[in-house]
Amino acid sequence: MPTLADLLVDAADGVLTLTMNRPEVFNAMSDEMSDRLASELESAPSRADVSAVVITGAGAAFSAGADISGEDAHERFDVRALDRANRLVRAVVGCDKPVLAAVNGVAAGVGCSLALAADLAVASSSASFLLAFSRIGLMPDGGASATVAASVGRARAMRMALLAEPLPAADACAAGLISHVVDDAEFPALVAKLAARLAAGPPLGFAATKRAVNAASLPGLDDALERERTGQTILLRTGDVAEGMRAFGEQRRPVFRGE
Structure with missing residues (x-):
């Protein structure tokens, strides 16, 4: 069951470190x-003791995404999950202090x-990036x-979104999706x-730089969030998503029927 320890919060030397702490489920949210x-x-913007924010994960993963474990997961997911995701991304982008994603795993x-909404994304060499949504419809x-299209262009964004292929950290950095990649052993030191x-x-x-760069590169972010909210709300009511989530729980390949 979720507890307050699901998120570890530490502030020291001007850095607020937020660690997702559900390693047993790869930090599923x-x-x-x-x-x-x-x-x-x-x-964070109103805290005098915070000048920068780091978001990371405990254990082997950064975050496996939304927690869709358990029976009838498709019946538990609704527009509230989308509103939470949108709130989180708006908080990252809207924070007037720099936000660094320390991506320690998948x-x-x-x-x-979440990682790609950050101002800088630093990944260990064993990390990977996966838009897994299509796997469950x-x-x-x-x-x-x-954010993905703004960073790597339409063709690569479509490949990631439609094929749901993991993108290794080195390839993500070469494509411009993230800012840094480093060997696992050197990762903590680089993040620090x-x-x-x-x-x-x-x-x-x-603060001024964040506003300017985000205005130039993500001028349609709010519209994108609303489009995603609308589209996802419709999809959550489909048989394909119910099948996708059942298949995920049963560890099998889903059979989508377009219904």
């Missing part, structure tokens, strides 16, 4: 975890969306339809170095 993460990000589904959400550099940087300059 519960409602409680998503809400707490969004709340921490929303409050980032899938809305976990991938859904479409990308969490702003991924905008970049976080310290961001925390020591010019806060007003960073």
